[in-house]
Each structure stands twice: as C-alpha cells, then as structure tokens.
Amino acid sequence: xxxxxxxxxxxxxxxxxxxxxxxxFLTEKFGNASSVHFYGQEARAAVDHARREVASLxxxxxxxxxxxxxxxxxxxxxxxxxxEAHEQHGRHIITSAIEHxxxxxxxEALEKRGWEVTRLPVYDDGIVRVEDVRAAMRPDTVLxxxxxxxxxxxxxxxxxxxxxxxxxxxxxxxxxxWLHTDAVQAAGRMTVDVxxxxxxxxxxxxxxxxxxxxxGALFVRRSVRLTAQNVGGHQERERRAGTESVPxxxxxxxxxxxxxAELAERVxxxxxxxxxxxxxxAATVSDIVFxxxxxxxxPHLSNISFRYIEGEGLLINxxxxxxxxxxxxxxxxxSLEPSPVIRALGRTDELARGSIRFSLGKDTTDADIDYTLxxxxxxxxxxxxxxPLYQKALAEQACAPV
Amino acid sequence: xxYSATLQDHLAHPRNAGELAEANAVAELTNPVCGDRLRLxxxxxxxxxxxxxxLAYGCPPTIACGSALAEMLEGMTTAEAAALTxxxxxxxxxxxxxxxxxxxxxxxxxxxxxxxxx
Numbered sequence: 189x190x191x192x193x194x195x196x197x198x199x200x201x202x203x204x205x206x207x208x209x210x211x212x213f214l215t216e217k218f219g220n221a222s223s224v225h226f227y228g229q230e231a232r233a234a235v236d237h238a239r240r241e242v243a244s245l246x247x248x249x250x251x252x253x254x255x256x257x258x259x260x261x262x263x264x265x266x267x268x269x270x271x272e273a274h275e276q277h278g279r280h281i282i283t284s285a286i287e288h289x290x291x292x293x294x295x296e297a298l299e300k301r302g303w304e305v306t307r308l309p310v311y312d313d314g315i316v317r318v319e320d321v322r323a324a325m326r327p328d329t330v331l332x333x334x335x336x337x338x339x340x341x342x343x344x345x346x347x348x349x350x351x352x353x354x355x356x357x358x359x360x361x362x363x364x365x366w367l368h369t370d371a372v373q374a375a376g377r378m379t380v381d382v383x384x385x386x387x388x389x390x391x392x393x394x395x396x397x398x399x400x401x402x403x404g405a406l407f408v409r410r411s412v413r414l415t416a417q418n419v420g421g422h423q424e425r426e427r428r429a430g431t432e433s434v435p436x437x438x439x440x441x442x443x444x445x446x447x448x449a450e451l452a453e454r455v456x457x458x459x460x461x462x463x464x465x466x467x468x469x470a471a472t473v474s475d476i477v478f479x480x481x482x483x484x485x486x487p488h489l490s491n492i493s494f495r496y497i498e499g500e501g502l503l504i505n506x507x508x509x510x511x512x513x514x515x516x517x518x519x520x521x522x523s524l525e526p527s528p529v530i531r532a533l534g535r536t537d538e539l540a541r542g543s544i545r546f547s548l549g550k551d552t553t554d555a556d557i558d559y560t561l562x563x564x565x566x567x568x569x570x571x572x573x574x575x576p577l578y579q580k581a582l583a584e585q586a587c588a589p590v
Numbered sequence: 591x592x593y594s595a596t597l598q599d600h601l602a603h604p605r606n607a608g609e610l611a612e613a614n615a616v617a618e619l620t621n622p623v624c625g626d627r628l629r630l631x632x633x634x635x636x637x638x639x640x641x642x643x644x645l646a647y648g649c650p651p652t653i654a655c656g657s658a659l660a661e662m663l664e665g666m667t668t669a670e671a672a673a674l675t676x677x678x679x680x681x682x683x684x685x686x687x688x689x690x691x692x693x694x695x696x697x698x699x700x701x702x703x704x705x706x707x708x
Contacts, residue, residue, distance in 0.1 A: 537625055541625065574656075576618060577627070
C-alpha cells in the first residue's frame with residue numbers, strides 16, 4: 189500500500205545525513221563529555237560544535253543554549269525555572285488560550301501553587317492581540333508565555349510586538365517581566381531569530397527538525413536567571429544536571445545546520461504543496477472550514493474542519509488507505525473535550541470534533557498530495573453518508589424554499 | 591489506541607447503512623457526554639426484524655457498533671433483539687478499547703428505545 193506521512197507536526201523522520209553524523213557517537217566516540225581524557229574531550233568538542241549550530245539557527249550565542257530532553261522539558265525549565273527564581277516580584281502569568289499542552293499543564297500546576305494565570309483569547313483567526321497583552325499586564329506579572337506558532341493550526345503569534353511591549357514596560361521601571369516563547373513548531377519552518385523576536389526564553393525540540401526524539405534546547409538570554417529543575421550535576425552550566433546525550437545532541441546540531449542552510453528551499457517547497465493541497469480540497473469537498481488565519485500560518489500546515497463527521501473516523505479511514513494525519517477530535521486525544529485550540533477560535537463542538545491537521549514535511553512530494561487528494565474526498569463522502577447530521581442537513585436543504 | 595481488524599472493516603465497509611423507508615420502529619439517541627449520535631431504523635414484520643438500517647455520527651467504535659448491530663439484527667425476533675447486550679456487540683467487533691465501551695452502550699440503548707416503540 190502507498191504510504192503518505194502528513195503528520196510532520198507530530199514528529200519528523202530522522203534525516204539520513206543526521207543519522208550519519210550521529211552514529212560514530214554511539215560507537216567509537218562514546219566518551220562522557222565531562223571526562224578529562226581524550227574520549228571525554230572528543231565528546232565535549234562535538235557537544236560544543238552542536239551548540240554553535242543550534243545557536244546559529246536562532247541567532248543566539250552558544251552559551252545561551254541549554255541542551256535538554258525536548259520541548260516539554262524546555263517549557264518546564266523556562267516557566268517553572270523563571271517563576272521559582274522570581275516569585276518575590278509577583279505571581280502572575282499571561283499566556284494564550286492555544287498553547288501546547290505542556291505549557292497549559294505547567295500553567296495549571298503553577299496555579300495550584302498560588303500563581304494567577306490570564307489566558308488571552310485568539311479570536312476567530314487564531315492570533316493573540318498585543319493590545320490584549322498590554323491590557324492584561326500587571327505590576328506583578330512575572331512571565332508572559334506565548335507560542336511562536338501554534339501546533340494545531342500553525343498561526344504565527346506577534347512575539348516581536350509583545351517583546352517590544354515588555355521592553356517598554358521595563359523602560360518604565362517594571363523590570364521583572366520576562367517573555368518566553370515555545371518555538372517547537374516554528375523552528376525549521378520559518379526564520380527564528382531571538383534578536384528580532386526579543387524574547388528572553390525560547391523552547392526548541394529536535395524531533396520536529398529531522399533529528400531523533402529525546403533532545404531539545406532552551407534559549408536563555410544572558411542575564412536571565414532561572415532555578416534549575418534538574419539538580420545534582422554541573423552540566424549545562426548548572427542549568428540542567430545530567431550526562432549529556434552526546435549522540436542526540438550531535439544529531440540536533442547537524443539537523444539545525446541543515447535546517448538553517450535549507451530553510452528557504454524547504455519553506456517554498458512545503459508552502460507550494462500545502463497551497464495546492466488546500467485548493468484541491470476546496471474544489472472537491474463541500475462543507476469545510478479552514479482553521480487559522482490563512483496569511484499568518486506556518487507553511488507546512490493545513491487544518492480543516494469537515495462538517496457532519498468526526499475526525500477520528502476520518503483519520504482511521506485515511507490511515508487504512510495509507511495516509512497519516514492527526515485530529516482535534518476528543519477520541520484520539522483521550523479526553524472528552526474536543527480540541528481546545530479549535531474551540532478557542534469560537535467554533536462549535538462539531539467543527540472542533542471534525543478537525544483534521546495535515547502537516548507536510550520537506551520530503552513530501554507532489555505525488556503524495558495527488559494521492560491524498562484522491563482518497564480524501566471519498567473518505568469524507570463515505571462517512572457523511574453514514575452521518576445523521578448530514579442526512580438531516582440534506583433533508584433541510586431539500587425542503588428549503590428555492 | 592488500536593482498533594481490531596473487524597472494527598476497522600466495519601468502518602471501511604459499513605453494513606446496513608442508510609435510511610430505511612418503511613421503518614416502523616425508529617430511535618435516535620445521543621451520548622450527552624461526547625456528542626456521539628446513533629439512529630436505528632427497523633422494519634418489523636410479525637415479530638421478526640425484516641430490515642435494520644443505521645446512521646451514526648461519532649468516533650469509529652460508534653459507527654462500527656451501529657454497523658455490527660444493524661447487521662446482526664436482521665432476521666432476529668424482537669425477543670432475541672431485546673436480549674442483546676453490550677457484550678454481544680463487543681464480541682462481534684473482536685473487542686473495544688475499554689474507554690470506548692460507551693459506544694456499545696449507546697447502541698444497545700438505541701436498540702431498546704426502538705423496540706419500545708412497538
């Protein structure tokens with residue numbers, strides 16, 4: 189059976205060039221980067237090199253990048269580490285209604301410990317308004333955390349504008365507010381430059397960048413103080429104890445270098461295929477809603493709500509024909525509530541349940557899109573034929589006066 | 591979450607799907623928690639189910655339960671149909687993930703509501 193992977197926002201395959209770079213560090217170059225002898229120094233040099241590559245990807249200094257296990261840990265170190273270090277200045281957090289579940293979970297954990305959290309709306313286009321950030325700012329606001337780009341609908345948030353607002357506040361003497369952004373989905377799919385963005389903390393994950401799972405990084409701007417969440421070792425300049433995963437860090441470094449070198453080409457390729465896909469779907473499937481502002485989205489992602497059907501049924505139907513996607517339906521996520529992201533756009537439960545995320549990758553081909561456009565309309569039609577909601581809508585249409 | 595091959599087959603090739611013009615026992619129930627919806631239409635002649643059709647909106651187990659139920663109902667007496675349980679349906683699908691038992695519950699409740707109309 190033909191297989192088409194359109195779930196690159198969940199994870200990406202490891203690039204063969206990344207595997208090649210990493211392999212020696214699983215075999216002959218096995219040293220502990222903290223050891224003083226040859227083996228250790230060889231590993232240390234590789235980690236340092238990878239750190240420079242990752243720093244270059246986001247225009248940071250190498251010593252501003254902390255390696256850790258991935259996006260979720262980066263978000264934990266950024267948010268909990270910052271809040272613990274600065275709670276004497278206040279206990280208020282501003283975030284958005286559409287953050288990744290890790291950021292949402294950390295906010296909830298901090299609320300249980302007495303922090304107050306303001307969750308900003310994203311309106312029907314999936315974008316936070318800077319005026320809302322301004323209105324939510326309080327003297328005791330310590331952390332503003334807003335993702336750079338959303339993982340379900342791909343909308344790009346106004347991080348540079350939010351940073352400008354925070355810098356204004358600092359100039360007015362309100363020096364204890366910091367800006368964190370989760371750039372896990374954005375990196376490798378748009379330019380991520382910490383100087384342009386002006387953020388203090390930025391989370392990255394390697395496995396969205398064609399490197400293995402289990403490694404990520406947190407950018408911590410010089411002079412920003414965090415309380416380490418992993419203690420008991422001197423690694424990562426006391427910010428994250430634990431022996432460095434040298435092979436994975438090397439892989440991340442290589443993947444970052446490739447992402448930087450190939451960014452423009454990848455973006456152009458994915459955008460062209462994504463746009464062609466959306467035109468194709470709109471031409472062949474009725475009763476659909478595109479989610480997220482079309483002109484402020486990541487180039488690889490398309491999120492569509494299919495009326496009258498439930499996402500998981502469509503996901504399984506597509507999977508049986510070899511096409512891998514993901515859905516905001518509650519069934520797949522293991523919760524009873526459908527996607528909070530789609531709900532935050534003001535969509536009905538039915539539209540949230542019927543939402544499907546198609547996320548392309550650098551290796552997606554025209555033939556992949558052709559095949560998906562061939563099987564998708566049929567799968568939607570098959571499920572709609574079974575749907576009492578669809579039958580009801582058809583009957584109402586038939587009865588409506590012409 | 592993994593679904594059995596039988597369940598996936600019901601999803602890909604639903605049995606007895608669609609409207610039933612001459613139905614004389616019809617019920618449509620919704621699971622208020624997750625919004626799943628099942629419509630069951632029966633044509634009963636002399637105490638025997640001559641035809642059964644279903645429509646379903648919801649996750650794959652809900653669709654598969656509707657399909658498996660409508661398929662097994664045809665030819666049954668109403669007494670046999672009234673004796674069907676969730677377990678019969680779960681077995682017919684070669685199992686359901688534990689969290690999805692509500693789909694079998696919705697199907698049996700819809701069947702009972704339809705039979706009550708007689």
